[in-house]
Amino acid sequence: MLSERRLEVLRAIVQDYVGTQEPVGSKALTERHNLKVSPATVRNDMAALEEEGYIAQPHTSAGRIPTDKGYRLFVDKLAGVKPLSKPERRAIQNFLAGAVDLDDVVSRTVRLLAQLTRQVAIVQYPSLTRSTVRHVELLLLAPTRLMLVLITDTGRVEQRVVDCPAPLTETTLADLRARLNGRVVGERFSEVPRLVQDLPESFEQDDRSTISAVLATLLETLVEEPEERLVIGGTANLTRFVHDFPLTIRPVLEALEEQVVLLKLLGEAKDSSMTVRIGHENAHEGLTSTSVVSVGYGSGNEAVAKLGVVGPTRMDYPGTMGAVRAVARYVGQILAES
Amino acid sequence: MLSERRLEVLRAIVQDYVGTQEPVGSKALTERHNLKVSPATVRNDMAALEEEGYIAQPHTSAGRIPTDKGYRLFVDKLAGVKPLSKPERRAIQNFLAGAVDLDDVVSRTVRLLAQLTRQVAIVQYPSLTRSTVRHVELLLLAPTRLMLVLITDTGRVEQRVVDCPAPLTETTLADLRARLNGRVVGERFSEVPRLVQDLPESFEQDDRSTISAVLATLLETLVEEPEERLVIGGTANLTRFVHDFPLTIRPVLEALEEQVVLLKLLGEAKDSSMTVRIGHENAHEGLTSTSVVSVGYGSGNEAVAKLGVVGPTRMDYPGTMGAVRAVARYVGQILAES
DNA sequence: GCTGGCACTCGACTGTCGAGAGTGCCAGGA
DNA sequence: TCCTGGCACTCTCGACAGTCGAGTGCCAGC
Numbered sequence: 001m002l003s004e005r006r007l008e009v010l011r012a013i014v015q016d017y018v019g020t021q022e023p024v025g026s027k028a029l030t031e032r033h034n035l036k037v038s039p040a041t042v043r044n045d046m047a048a049l050e051e052e053g054y055i056a057q058p059h060t061s062a063g064r065i066p067t068d069k070g071y072r073l074f075v076d077k078l079a080g081v082k083p084l085s086k087p088e089r090r091a092i093q094n095f096l097a098g099a100v101d102l103d104d105v106v107s108r109t110v111r112l113l114a115q116l117t118r119q120v121a122i123v124q125y126p127s128l129t130r131s132t133v134r135h136v137e138l139l140l141l142a143p144t145r146l147m148l149v150l151i152t153d154t155g156r157v158e159q160r161v162v163d164c165p166a167p168l169t170e171t172t173l174a175d176l177r178a179r180l181n182g183r184v185v186g187e188r189f190s191e192v193p194r195l196v197q198d199l200p201e202s203f204e205q206d207d208r209s210t211i212s213a214v215l216a217t218l219l220e221t222l223v224e225e226p227e228e229r230l231v232i233g234g235t236a237n238l239t240r241f242v243h244d245f246p247l248t249i250r251p252v253l254e255a256l257e258e259q260v261v262l263l264k265l266l267g268e269a270k271d272s273s274m275t276v277r278i279g280h281e282n283a284h285e286g287l288t289s290t291s292v293v294s295v296g297y298g299s300g301n302e303a304v305a306k307l308g309v310v311g312p313t314r315m316d317y318p319g320t321m322g323a324v325r326a327v328a329r330y331v332g333q334i335l336a337e338s
Numbered sequence: 339m340l341s342e343r344r345l346e347v348l349r350a351i352v353q354d355y356v357g358t359q360e361p362v363g364s365k366a367l368t369e370r371h372n373l374k375v376s377p378a379t380v381r382n383d384m385a386a387l388e389e390e391g392y393i394a395q396p397h398t399s400a401g402r403i404p405t406d407k408g409y410r411l412f413v414d415k416l417a418g419v420k421p422l423s424k425p426e427r428r429a430i431q432n433f434l435a436g437a438v439d440l441d442d443v444v445s446r447t448v449r450l451l452a453q454l455t456r457q458v459a460i461v462q463y464p465s466l467t468r469s470t471v472r473h474v475e476l477l478l479l480a481p482t483r484l485m486l487v488l489i490t491d492t493g494r495v496e497q498r499v500v501d502c503p504a505p506l507t508e509t510t511l512a513d514l515r516a517r518l519n520g521r522v523v524g525e526r527f528s529e530v531p532r533l534v535q536d537l538p539e540s541f542e543q544d545d546r547s548t549i550s551a552v553l554a555t556l557l558e559t560l561v562e563e564p565e566e567r568l569v570i571g572g573t574a575n576l577t578r579f580v581h582d583f584p585l586t587i588r589p590v591l592e593a594l595e596e597q598v599v600l601l602k603l604l605g606e607a608k609d610s611s612m613t614v615r616i617g618h619e620n621a622h623e624g625l626t627s628t629s630v631v632s633v634g635y636g637s638g639n640e641a642v643a644k645l646g647v648v649g650p651t652r653m654d655y656p657g658t659m660g661a662v663r664a665v666a667r668y669v670g671q672i673l674a675e676s
Numbered sequence: 677g678c679t680g681g682c683a684c685t686c687g688a689c690t691g692t693c694g695a696g697a698g699t700g701c702c703a704g705g706a
Numbered sequence: 707t708c709c710t711g712g713c714a715c716t717c718t719c720g721a722c723a724g725t726c727g728a729g730t731g732c733c734a735g736c
Contacts, residue, residue, distance in 0.1 A: 025698050038710050061698050061717045101497055139473050149487065159439055159495050235573055236591035253574035363729050376679050399685045399729050
């Protein structure tokens, strides 16, 4: 077990390195933080920390920088979550309150998060399966073609065009619409398959195949979890680190363009509480020099989706975590209100 | 007026520079293209081209690179649009045909364009005002709150929540829904304000204020041109040029994040035909070292939105223009079918 | 009007060197 | 036992000088 002072030294190293982005030496440490011991002592502690794998030297006779393991310890034991200031909270609330629809909420959130943390922000659209149904609409576009529109309690809207095997009358359609809504409104999307299972049977023989087609499309839309949408922003912030990682920016940008990767990334954090994945803890190759801070958000007490930021491992963890948590909270409020 | 051969020299310089990304000298030129004249002659031509401002030297005793003016001449007079190959066209068609809804079409298009051109792709969602109304839906969420859903012929869906000053019965709502649809379905959105103008007057006094509120929100949604959405992709391609412009990437990324800037960018090209804006021809500061190739696309013969790519001024113009044109054409087809 | 030749320029690259920062280790002291 | 000051060592970084080569402009000759 590391002594109290050594932990203190690690904390100091992380803080200094995050601030200056340069390897930090023993002398500078004792000067900037009042550690009450000499540089020589700190050097001994550093040697011990290096031995344990918490810090490393880029090369002999350079200062130390934290390793992924060092950041992990810092996040777990040494750092809290830094709450935002009152004015900041107020600003967030005001900014989000101006949104007119879900798209707007999401795009505002992503901009907000990118600006607050000065990093790349990711916001997932509320998941279909974890939302509840507000309304299902069926519109006749042509005799054998109709549009299916799903509206969730979080304001999300999905639409699909369905080609029907046989023409459908307006009456049958109205009937289907009414019965469908009667069964599913207010229910969670994940329950929908079970609820509509026997619906075709209650219709005339002639219409069954068409109704089945409609329901199949409906279920297919729900199953399409991979189609979960998300929005990213603040990629320009990546260039803030271009001076030491000119070649690292490319794989990160590439990873960010692959929705699948990002969804997996957010999905990995199992529960909806705040999760921090540091450097190599991220499975994806392009992201091994970045950290991901994510948290679930939702209109109620249950998370319907996640949001977070991606930044260099050398990030201000307490501040970032504070911002992410605050934004998630306010987005939840906004969604609950609408 | 420049002689035929000098134009040929300019063309050769542009082609070589685009290929190698390095200043091109007289000797290399005569070797790579069979110009049938000696390097010395080419040097004279180059001096003339430089005099006219078509090419420039980064520094004395280096090769020449084209100026914006040089690219402009190249695009206008020397280069055609390079059509895509059959397999490429087929691949585009197949890829786009797999889309399930408008969001999917747009996101596939942006990926496709980025991949084909290896540059940053921008795709604008079909404009509301230039589309026609397929359906207007009104849903009662709560006694004094309803949701307005607009569906366009291009498959775009917009929704807004409306808070009503007074409760509305289902009957009134159905009435409103029917009359509203009766008036506007099939019409262009730009006509909607005129068409619904006198609608409140045909209702009972009690409901008029509510109906006005609904209509106000409807019109507001239409007026919100700045809310025109667009999607970008392929930003990772920017890093392909990071070696010579490590500092240029940042303003570009910043510009790309500002939807307003991009919309203005696409909007500047007035008609829907192919437009190329080179370097300083772009008003926005961050984009003065990039070129923008854009074109309108639409489900019919009229453009409902634009798409294009942003790349370095040193880009393969014929190839890029070919890809942009082809993609726009196929997207138009897909939209017309759905 | 084209060509070969020639002198010139300037950036890219290389090797050397000193300054400075940081380290590890050791012996002495609380 | 733990901290401290001192000292020799290592390594990076920037400055500087010198070389190399690509490319140019100009000129005389065909």
